[in-house]
Amino acid sequence: MASVSVRKETNTLYLDFRYMGKRCREQTTLKPTLANRKKLEKLLVLIESQMLAGTFRYAQHFPSSKNAAKFADQELQLHDPSQWESKQKELVAPTFEEYIWPWFERQKISWRQSHIVNIESMIQKHYLPFLGERKVDSITRNDLLKFRSALAKVPGRNGREGLSNARINKIMDPLKRIFEDAAEEFDFITPYIRIKQLKSAKTDVEPFTLKEVNYILANVREDYRDYYLIRFFTGMRTGEIDGLKWKYIDFNKRIIKIRETIVAGEEDITKTESSIRDIRMSPPVFDALKRQQVHTARYGKFVFCNREGEALNHNNVTKRVWYPLLKRLCLEKRRPYQTRHTAATLWLAAGESPEWIAQQMGHSNTEMLFRVYSRYVPNLTRMDGSAMEKLLSEKLEIKHA
Incomplete structure (x- = not known):
């Protein structure tokens, strides 16, 4: 299949096609813009139409190419279009x-x-x-x-x-x-047949108890307290909270709009379509964001950022803040992702509706909720977040002036 590709070394476009059963790649000096791609795609359409008609001559399009001389003699011999078509079908598989x-x-x-x-x-x-x-x-x-x-x-x-x-x-x-x-x-049979996945251990769900959450928030560095408070009580993924921008915070409606994420330092779309959602702010989360607004809103972009206003490096934060904190508090070493599991289990313990929790978590349905957190599911009746608010107002010990 003919295509227009980018040569990484030069960041320029090249044509990749087959002729006379051989693979041909012709370099250009064009940069990978949309206009240049369309230009070369039109050229490929012309080349392929000429190949089908038996009128394509390599030297006419690529006079400076080494391939022009290689194909010259063969082209002279192709007087019969059916003979040319037969030659084209003699595909040689590449490495x-x-x-x-x-x-x-x-x-x-x-x-x-x-x-x-x-x-x-x-x-x-x-x-x-x-x-x-x-x-x-x-x-x-x-x-x-x-x-x-x-x-x-x-x-x-x-x-x-x-x-x-x-x-x-x-x-x-x-x-x-x-x-x-x-x-x-x-036209060969794929060798990837009857190759089953290796068995691998599933990552355990190890949520923190509310007592442990209070202990962590009471002892974490002050500049990261609200960061972890929001992680614990919203269930946001690491990339979602690290990529959270002020334009997605609606204090009037008390919602956090999850629209983007950040992965490997690059801003990107959310993990899945269902990940695009609005998370309802509980009072502690609302207050934490108001406090954070004082510190980082002046940078104009990320809710949580470094001194240059850039997004946090989650590997750096995990190694310098999270793991040392757990070790100092003599708590079992757990990935920061367990804060997401904690939010889910706290919502379940509070008696929130599975449908509401799934929506807050960014799941397309409740299947994963029951599969992953089945042992945490009590009798569920509500679906508006009020039970969670009641639980936090009664038991959350961290208070701010």
Whole structure:
């Protein structure tokens, strides 16, 4: 399939197409703007129409290309269009490296930036060293299983001897789509068959009790107290609270509008469509945001930010503030994401409606709520947030002047 792609080294566009059963890539000096892409896409349409008519001559379009001389003799011999068409069908499968980058360029338009970065990293770090020089149609199921076994020997995080099964599964999953697409384009049977995911341990839900929440808020650094208070009582994901902007805070209606997130330092759209939601402010959250407004509203963008007005670096905050705090308080080490689980379980303990909680959490329905938090579900009757407010007003110990 012909395409217009970007050469990363020069940030310029190039044409990627097939002619005489061979893959051709012709570099341009054009920058990857919308207008330049449309210009080259029109050229590709012309080239493909000329190929079908048997009138395409390489040198007419790319006179300076080395390919022009290579194809010259063959073009002279193609007097019969049917003979030319037959030649075109003699597709030669590329190597994995030749195939993967055009495939990546075609797919990334529909991906979030964080996913693009993740896939590109897997291509460079894992796919190419093991599969890069192999022809895509020569790679077998056994090769993929050997690749998976090799991943288990790659050093993992925090001094682990190998990657976790969960991480291996995430690296293997894109290969299924890659080989399905390659098999369809070059007419071979995909080798990604009967390859099941490795079993991996599920991350436990370990919410904090309200007593522990009070203990944490009483002892955390003053400049992060409201940050964690809002995390505990809104259920926002890390990227959602770190990417929260003042323009999405409506004090009149007492709602927090979740419209954007921040992942790997990049502003992005929310995780899913259902993640776009309005979170109702409880009185403690309302008061915390009012206090925060005094400190960061002058920067004009992020609710929580550094001294330069930029979004917080969650890895830095976790390592310098969160984990040392839990250690100092002799509390079990838990990821900051457990603050989200805490909000859900507190809402459930307060007797809020599952539908209301799911909406506040950004779930499309209550299925995940019951599956993840089933042991925390009491008899539920209300659906307006009032029970949570009552619980906090009676038991939340942190008070501010």
